[in-house]
Amino acid sequence: MNIVVLVKQVPDSGADRNLRSDDNTTDRGSANNVINEMDEYAIEEALRIKEAHGGEVTVLTMGPDRATESIRKALSMGPDKAVHVLDDALHGSCAVTTSRVLATALGTLDADLVICGAESTDGRVQVLPHMLAERLGIAALTGARTLTVEPGADGTVLTAERQTEEGYEVVSATTPAIVSVWDTINEPRYPSFKGIMAAKKKPVQTLSLADLGVPAAEVGSAGATSVVVEHSKRPPRSGGAKVTDEGSGGVALVEYLATEKFV
Template sequence: MNIVVLVKQVPDSGAERTLSAGDNTVERSSANNVINEMDEYAIEEALKIKEAHGGEVTVLTMGPERATESIRKALSMGPDKAVHITDEALHGSCAVATSKVLAAALGTLNADLILCGAESTDGRVQVMPHMLAERLGVAALTGARKLTVDGSQLTAERQTDEGYEVVTAATPAVVSVWDTINEPRYPSFKGIMAAKKKPVQTLTLAELGVAADEVGFAGATSAVVEFAKRPPRSAGTKITDEGAAGEQLVAYLAAEKFV
């Protein structure tokens, strides 16, 4: 089975994240950039399917040159090769433009299964799997907590607030996963060394047949108009027990509509 895993490099969610004052995009140049957490679960699921059914796993990334760091980290987990879409004109691309570029690259890879995280920790829009499936004309099984492969048939348990739904589709298909689906493996020293020699193909917009004015700020369908830091937390209400603390507490809770 030919499996492609979408991997995105994002600022570490454990550190402070900011937007650039120059163009209102996520500040990445000075951030501690890592693989999007959800994508690691997609990588692990791809490797498990390969181990059970054979085939090849390709990592696909769209991002600046420094995204190579995350590509090598992904390859150290076990995938066979990677494709890196990089072009200066991509800066400022919205989700719609991003899906167009990724779909163009996926069209050259002939994937039976496309795996990705359910969301990215920087954008958190959760629309990419659906957009890609629409552009490619294939099924989308989203939010999977479990995935079963039987030949060309896919069965997924789709996680919901109330429990889960069982959905099926035939390959080729796009499947997004949550962090409940597995436990990603840690790269071994052997895997880290092997990753340095694995092939990474670089593609530009011209090679994908996508015009520069269709992406970036020029082709964006949405943009951040302005932003501001979260205001500091104000001091809370303090009640001192001088005999009527219970009444004061109930009055406060009632005023805030807690009771």
């Protein structure tokens, strides 16, 4: 089975994150950038499927030069190779144009199964798997907490438990398909020293917009369908209101809660 895992490099959610003052996009240059957490679970699931059913795992990333660090980290976990979509014109791309570029890149890889994290910790829009499925004309099994892969009469059958607020739904589809996963699906492996050394020699193909046949003017900030107009820092936390009980503390507390629309 030919499996492609989508991996995104994002600013570490545990550190301070900022937007650039010139164009209101994420300031990745000053951030501590890491693999998007959910994507590590996607990598692990792809490796488990490969170990059980054979095949090859390819990492696909769209990002600037520094995304190579995350590509090598992903490869150290066990995937076979990587594709890096790299072009300065991609800066400022929205989810819609990102899906167009990634769908075009996926079209060159002939994937049976595409796996990605259910969301990225920087954007958190959760729409990319659906957009890719629509562009590629394939099924989408999103928000999976479990995934089983079995041979079927018309191809490989994927069955997922889709996590919901009330519990889960059981959905299935035949390949080719895209699956997005939550962090409840598995426990990602740690890269071994052998894996880290081997990752340095694994092939990484770089593709530009010209290679994909996507016009630069239709992506990036120029082609974005949504932009951040302005931003400001979250105000510092201030001390809370204090209700002093002088015999009518209960009434004062209820009145305060009413003004804050809690009661």
